[in-house]
Amino acid sequence: MKWLWHKVRVLFATRFAEMAEYRAEIVIWMLSGTLSIVMMLVWMAQAQSRPDGTVNGYAPAEFATYFISTWFVAQLLVVWVAWELDIEIRQGLLSPKLLRPMDPMWHHYASHVAERLVRILPMLALLGLMTWFSGARFSGELWVYPAVLGLSVLGFTARFLWEYTIGLLAFWTESNTSFQELVWLVYAALGGMFAPLSFYPTWVQDIARWTPFPYMLGLPAQLLAGKATSEQAWQGAGVLLVWLVIFWFLRAAVWRAGLRKYGAVGA
């Protein structure tokens, strides 16, 4: 047990040191994720132009709260592992990593978690700034915040695993990053980055219910906006957990199949 703890600590400390090197880039990457903000501004203007000042029961301030929350959660869920695997597999950089007595996945996972720590301070500063400008109001109930954190951890891990699986497709195809772009579209759409899920046609909502996406973006945002109940939070956590297990086994299967293929080329 102590041995495992030591391993985790060293892995994490080295990844953190590496990510701290990239702090300027991390801020730039953060600033480039503007889709939520663009949608927020458009919906706010749209609500303001209506005679009653709301669209579907959302006033401008409520749109602000919802979209700033999706922005924040989406920032916590950022995963770039598919892109890295693409390079590692095609250039053979994976080979030395296979010699280590640890699945290379943990290496990447630790990098992502460490990056969150570097990201969190500028994120909070931007959050404060945007809240101030837009008049967003977040939920006053304290249980909401640990719930959002928990859902974000589950959501991030699920997303990490599916992105990892897509990244592993590099064993077979050269265009895995475009698959990743398509999956991102589904994630952003069903997650509720364009609008709260209740704005979608009902048949889309019915499909979305069975996917992990609404529970990783939309649900935490609704919790922060004070528009979701604790029951919904538990239910969402349950669905995410089921998907996490599915992605876990999927990744393991693709990894094993991919390694056989990788060895076969003689790389």
Add this chain to the structure above:
Amino acid sequence: MRRHLRLMRIFIGATVSAQLEYRANFLGAVLASLGEAGVALLGISLLFSQPGVQGVGGWTYREALLVTGFFMLTEGFISVFVQPNMSKIAETIRTGNMDFTLLKPVDAQFNVSTRHLNVLRFPDILIGLGLLLYASAGLTVTVGGVLTAAVLYLSALVIVYCIWLGLSTTAFWFVKTQNVSELFNGVFGAARFPVSAFPVPVRFVLTFVVPVAFITTVPAQAVTGQISAPMALASPLVALVLCLLTRLLWRKAVASYTSASS
């Protein structure tokens, strides 16, 4: 001029034949194009599918689709012509290969801007044109409007090229600028909606600070004939000013270039 055209033909031939080697990549590029189109269309469709919504910022659905069409077209232009070249500038500076470019008896800015091409993203351009045709089929469009739009869109492309070149030129000083494209895309994402769909202060920023409005909204306005004379004149003017500024910046950057080893 003829020499430059001939060079461009050679450059294009070389990159196209290099890229068509990897046919599997084509599928991936098509998927990526569809993804881009999906993001652009989804946002606009959701806005208009809300009960009681007639228009967004004074634009009807078809008119707003024009903006989306220009947006896709510009994304295509960027991925086919601009990004493949600009992303290489930083790399050639870091590795010292810029030396060879500067030594060649062609204008260096022309060389770095036209050398590469990503033909695989050509579907983006087709999707953009398709959207434009579909949108204008439901609108009353005049020949004059289309011609004005074409001219204004040309200056829009010049604006895009200049902003991108300006950002990439900073690589001469900062070396690491691969993230410039990320930053540009972040701001450019706002161009998928008409500027009037944004709150007033943001509209101001998108027109005068980062001239995103001139890239998609202004040409779309020209198609529908709703453009005001000052906006129509401002667009080529902004393009011209940006051209001069980036040219100056480029000259300054090249003058301060000291190769990779020194």
